[in-house]
Amino acid sequence: MRIGWIGTGVMGRSMCGHLLAAGYAVTVFNRTKASAQHLIEKNAAWADSPAEVAERTDVVFSIVGYPADVEEIYLGPKGVFAAFRPGCTAVDMTTSSPSLARRLAEEGQACGVGVLDAPVSGGDIGARNATLSIMVGGEPETFKQVRPLLDRLGKTVVLQGPAGSGQHTKLVNQILITGTMVSLCEALLYAKSAGLDPRVVLQSVSGGAAASWSLQNMYPRILDGNLEPGFYVEHFIKDMGLALAEAERLKLSLPGLALAKQLYESVLANGGARKGTQALILALEALNGIKPTPPAA
Amino acid sequence: MRIGWIGTGVMGRSMCGHLLAAGYAVTVFNRTKASAQHLIEKNAAWADSPAEVAERTDVVFSIVGYPADVEEIYLGPKGVFAAFRPGCTAVDMTTSSPSLARRLAEEGQACGVGVLDAPVSGGDIGARNATLSIMVGGEPETFKQVRPLLDRLGKTVVLQGPAGSGQHTKLVNQILITGTMVSLCEALLYAKSAGLDPRVVLQSVSGGAAASWSLQNMYPRILDGNLEPGFYVEHFIKDMGLALAEAERLKLSLPGLALAKQLYESVLANGGARKGTQALILALEALNGIKPTPPAA
Numbered sequence: 001m002r003i004g005w006i007g008t009g010v011m012g013r014s015m016c017g018h019l020l021a022a023g024y025a026v027t028v029f030n031r032t033k034a035s036a037q038h039l040i041e042k043n044a045a046w047a048d049s050p051a052e053v054a055e056r057t058d059v060v061f062s063i064v065g066y067p068a069d070v071e072e073i074y075l076g077p078k079g080v081f082a083a084f085r086p087g088c089t090a091v092d093m094t095t096s097s098p099s100l101a102r103r104l105a106e107e108g109q110a111c112g113v114g115v116l117d118a119p120v121s122g123g124d125i126g127a128r129n130a131t132l133s134i135m136v137g138g139e140p141e142t143f144k145q146v147r148p149l150l151d152r153l154g155k156t157v158v159l160q161g162p163a164g165s166g167q168h169t170k171l172v173n174q175i176l177i178t179g180t181m182v183s184l185c186e187a188l189l190y191a192k193s194a195g196l197d198p199r200v201v202l203q204s205v206s207g208g209a210a211a212s213w214s215l216q217n218m219y220p221r222i223l224d225g226n227l228e229p230g231f232y233v234e235h236f237i238k239d240m241g242l243a244l245a246e247a248e249r250l251k252l253s254l255p256g257l258a259l260a261k262q263l264y265e266s267v268l269a270n271g272g273a274r275k276g277t278q279a280l281i282l283a284l285e286a287l288n289g290i291k292p293t294p295p296a297a
Numbered sequence: 298m299r300i301g302w303i304g305t306g307v308m309g310r311s312m313c314g315h316l317l318a319a320g321y322a323v324t325v326f327n328r329t330k331a332s333a334q335h336l337i338e339k340n341a342a343w344a345d346s347p348a349e350v351a352e353r354t355d356v357v358f359s360i361v362g363y364p365a366d367v368e369e370i371y372l373g374p375k376g377v378f379a380a381f382r383p384g385c386t387a388v389d390m391t392t393s394s395p396s397l398a399r400r401l402a403e404e405g406q407a408c409g410v411g412v413l414d415a416p417v418s419g420g421d422i423g424a425r426n427a428t429l430s431i432m433v434g435g436e437p438e439t440f441k442q443v444r445p446l447l448d449r450l451g452k453t454v455v456l457q458g459p460a461g462s463g464q465h466t467k468l469v470n471q472i473l474i475t476g477t478m479v480s481l482c483e484a485l486l487y488a489k490s491a492g493l494d495p496r497v498v499l500q501s502v503s504g505g506a507a508a509s510w511s512l513q514n515m516y517p518r519i520l521d522g523n524l525e526p527g528f529y530v531e532h533f534i535k536d537m538g539l540a541l542a543e544a545e546r547l548k549l550s551l552p553g554l555a556l557a558k559q560l561y562e563s564v565l566a567n568g569g570a571r572k573g574t575q576a577l578i579l580a581l582e583a584l585n586g587i588k589p590t591p592p593a594a
Binding site: 165174177182187191203212251256284287 | 395418419420430432469471472473475476477479480481484486490491492493494500501502504505507508509511512514540544548551553554556560584585
């Protein structure tokens, strides 16, 4: 089985590396060739377009930035569908729109190509350690075929339903994070304003009903003045936008999500686009006329 | 050392029981005597008022409902301070107002009585198993004296700072929970509306950045249609009100907390005052014109 890989950013590079390490023949494409160099040195072949990747392989994976990129990669003039053959499979791992995922699946069906949406959570560390959660939407038959490959990339690989369900599940994941991040930043500001030592507070609140991954991981980073990305604010805003657009389509009122997105927009306004999601503290500080915490020395 | 215990509700009963089991002589008072009966059968003595408890003991613990109850118990005509002697100690474990905690500490200081605020988290199970987190505000000297008693009631006992700091820390704990609960309910509604199976979704989202105590414990209860209390909605609303009042005093804008409280007010409007905090789903369902999920058979 010949594998194609489109998108060699921080996530894609690590993930593709696992397939190369497992001995698969992999052909890669990326908008900028430089970021694929490391994979080419490990024997990945280079292709000049998504269509060329599709021409030379049987299963194509993609993980890029935005839904518009996904659309171009698959449906553009030099896209995967311009060259893919019946019986081939495409797996888009970008966090993208459920509606686009359904559209790709339909296009695929029309030309005998199996298409899965399979976005991931777990970040750069999960990609590096192959411990990602992979949320899959599509046909059970197609899922069964590529499952051994997905198992090389993540430890929690679950078929969530028909095309689009992987994207929907990823958006559920993002919605869950939003409110926790808002209250985490508010709680931290409250603690400081009330004259508490926020590190000592953590001892009291981390073991019970207030416990969360964000509290354990993001709260200490904020205290250290470390707003470096894990996951970019601008990408998180993209995901919240996707979730709100789907919610609107579903006629669903989600006021907490809407507020969280507005607060993250304020992080953009305060220069935090390429900082990590914990930079939400900038919005709460701005809102309260508090000077941003400088990074720890 | 003779111990007094005021407030024998679900929490107080279990906690007081641990001190009796450890062999301490305990005198109890409760507004309704019936709920103290179980402790009296275990050799607790009964007193007819908080003042009578104070008269006959050296350290008085209290855990009641609202700040107004705390005020009456300590400062009322038959209150603890009407009968306490210099050198005695009072420990209020009610989740109450930081300002009231400071006032009690001042009143205590004026008559030679050490006062701690020491609210808890961990719920009825934590009270029963003595695994509570106890967040303490007050003088280090007073804390040192009663610490061995607090260690009988909880496993995480931390002095957070001067009088009021225990209450502030508990409010931080509650603020942290609010946003997580809002996004949990919104994520669940989104999952259902998108046609996902919310139990299968949990497999994909519970191990990563969306993980939280609430997701692990409250999400399954909501799916089961189980809105029974753990912790009453009306008490959670009291805590959010205390936090917002303190935030106002501190000139702190906390929009997430404000929204969460408004949504919980809607749970009240939908008959959920004496349900558990997971009944927040009623507000989101009402907001979206969705009929409440009936309890599982």
